[in-house]
Amino acid sequence: MSAEKLYLKPNVVVEPLVDHWYAWSHLIPPATAAMNIVGRHLKIMESYVKAPQVHSAAVKNPAMLGGPFIDFKVPRVADVQSLIDRTKRERAPLLALAGAIQKLDDLLRQEARGHSLEPLYSRVPEPLRGYVELIYDLNNQPSFRFIEPLLYRSPYYVPAAQSLMLSLITRDDRPFVLSTPRLLAEGDVHLRLPFRHPGIDELFKMKAVPQTFASIKEALQLADEQDAAFAQFLTADPRPPYQPYRGSSVRWRYFGHACILVETAEVRILLDPVLSYTYENDISRYTYQDLPDWIDFVLITHNHQDHILFETMLQLRHKIGSVVVPRSGSGDLQDPSLKLLLRQIGFTNVYEMDEMETLELAGAQITGLPFLGEHADLDIRSKLAYLCRLGQRSLLFAADSCNVEPRLYERLHEAVGDIDVAFIGMECDGAPLSWVYGPLLTRPLDRKMDQSRRLAGSNYERAVDIVNRFHCRDAYVYAMGQEPWLNYIMSVKYTEQSNPIIASNKLIEDCQSRGINAERLFGEKEILL
Numbered sequence: 001m002s003a004e005k006l007y008l009k010p011n012v013v014v015e016p017l018v019d020h021w022y023a024w025s026h027l028i029p030p031a032t033a034a035m036n037i038v039g040r041h042l043k044i045m046e047s048y049v050k051a052p053q054v055h056s057a058a059v060k061n062p063a064m065l066g067g068p069f070i071d072f073k074v075p076r077v078a079d080v081q082s083l084i085d086r087t088k089r090e091r092a093p094l095l096a097l098a099g100a101i102q103k104l105d106d107l108l109r110q111e112a113r114g115h116s117l118e119p120l121y122s123r124v125p126e127p128l129r130g131y132v133e134l135i136y137d138l139n140n141q142p143s144f145r146f147i148e149p150l151l152y153r154s155p156y157y158v159p160a161a162q163s164l165m166l167s168l169i170t171r172d173d174r175p176f177v178l179s180t181p182r183l184l185a186e187g188d189v190h191l192r193l194p195f196r197h198p199g200i201d202e203l204f205k206m207k208a209v210p211q212t213f214a215s216i217k218e219a220l221q222l223a224d225e226q227d228a229a230f231a232q233f234l235t236a237d238p239r240p241p242y243q244p245y246r247g248s249s250v251r252w253r254y255f256g257h258a259c260i261l262v263e264t265a266e267v268r269i270l271l272d273p274v275l276s277y278t279y280e281n282d283i284s285r286y287t288y289q290d291l292p293d294w295i296d297f298v299l300i301t302h303n304h305q306d307h308i309l310f311e312t313m314l315q316l317r318h319k320i321g322s323v324v325v326p327r328s329g330s331g332d333l334q335d336p337s338l339k340l341l342l343r344q345i346g347f348t349n350v351y352e353m354d355e356m357e358t359l360e361l362a363g364a365q366i367t368g369l370p371f372l373g374e375h376a377d378l379d380i381r382s383k384l385a386y387l388c389r390l391g392q393r394s395l396l397f398a399a400d401s402c403n404v405e406p407r408l409y410e411r412l413h414e415a416v417g418d419i420d421v422a423f424i425g426m427e428c429d430g431a432p433l434s435w436v437y438g439p440l441l442t443r444p445l446d447r448k449m450d451q452s453r454r455l456a457g458s459n460y461e462r463a464v465d466i467v468n469r470f471h472c473r474d475a476y477v478y479a480m481g482q483e484p485w486l487n488y489i490m491s492v493k494y495t496e497q498s499n500p501i502i503a504s505n506k507l508i509e510d511c512q513s514r515g516i517n518a519e520r521l522f523g524e525k526e527i528l529l
């Protein structure tokens, strides 16, 4: 075997999978994974096997974008049936866990009437015994919480279900991954490695540091028959070297959606990493190649699949100092801990931040600010906006924070003062509750309730209130999901008549008329502050 040192090509897509479904953040914690297997994956796959033509017609209809339909170029009914069979066989404990969650919920609703919950422990369904605490709120509404760290130590957490699918990409066209299982296709290489496997870091280091075929083959435990397919992912061409920012101020670069790199000469901070691979295209963009060799902090704003993306996180793991995540609500089904989750998949340095807590760094401060709304009024705590102070500059990354209560921002202004630059998400229509959280519901939700409770960011009035309140000099609308390379995790397609476009246009015109720099970010942007 050749001693030639090779790089990983910049257009190798690496999809992390759990049981052949794209690994997003509810597929790692055992309880949410169990509910999604039953309430999303098996439902979609069984519907596909019954009527594949309904699915292939639906995915051609733009109105059905992001719906529960499988998007394959050629029908794969037999493969999907075998995935159904295998899932039912190999994930039987998780199916039992999902059933037990449903039964425990029924039990509490029927039997917990305000009297002591102690007699009910012996009636907790067996798969959940020892993993839950039964509780009331102050109005005697019964509920339960998971002892989440124990679930990760139980048979319900199955790293063996995790794998990576490698393929080449040449254009912005990937099927929506929440509705379509990822089956092996010609030219793909499937690596059956748990996400925490150190070989994964060795692979991604090869984007910058070359390695021999033999050494990466060993690190990834590749089989001989995978050699030829894997070899197509390697190249002798080095990537262009990264030019770090060495100025005395602050440079920020927009990578698409809510992903922004903030650099000073001392510190590099990356927010909500979602990145394009590098290939010929019409829309200018920063890609993986435009990231520094070392990122001091990755800040995650909230637990939605377009803000915490393992596909990107795993590729960066070897060069991230610390990941900062918002603190979760401790054991609620709908609010799994991001800290536990990231630790399970191999991130060793995860810092859980609270509202109004500040991390002091050399020449910089990162403060977690409350993030209201955008979670369909569910009790979900793992969400923060971040205020970054770098030298004399302050930047607010509000992500999808919805200003449902301007009095909050009044109090925040009293606490933190004016802010130079605000990045605000204005996806003000938002998906209904069921789109993300449907599989977690133990009772069907009335359609009108579902439609009224949305994952919506700020509209014009709410966004302009933030800009005015903090006397921002610059206001950028971001996190709009418009970049075509993110279609696979987003399901938005706006026209000029879409509310988020009308609302953000209005904000931009209003700001510009008052001398505030304002823009809706798209593609790429670089600003020196």
Ligand SMILES: [Fe+2]
Pocket (backbone or CB within 6 Å): 302, 304, 374, 400, 455
């Ligand atoms: Fe969100």
Ligand SMILES: [Fe+2]
Pocket (backbone or CB within 6 Å): 304, 306, 307, 400, 425, 479
């Ligand atoms: Fe978002």
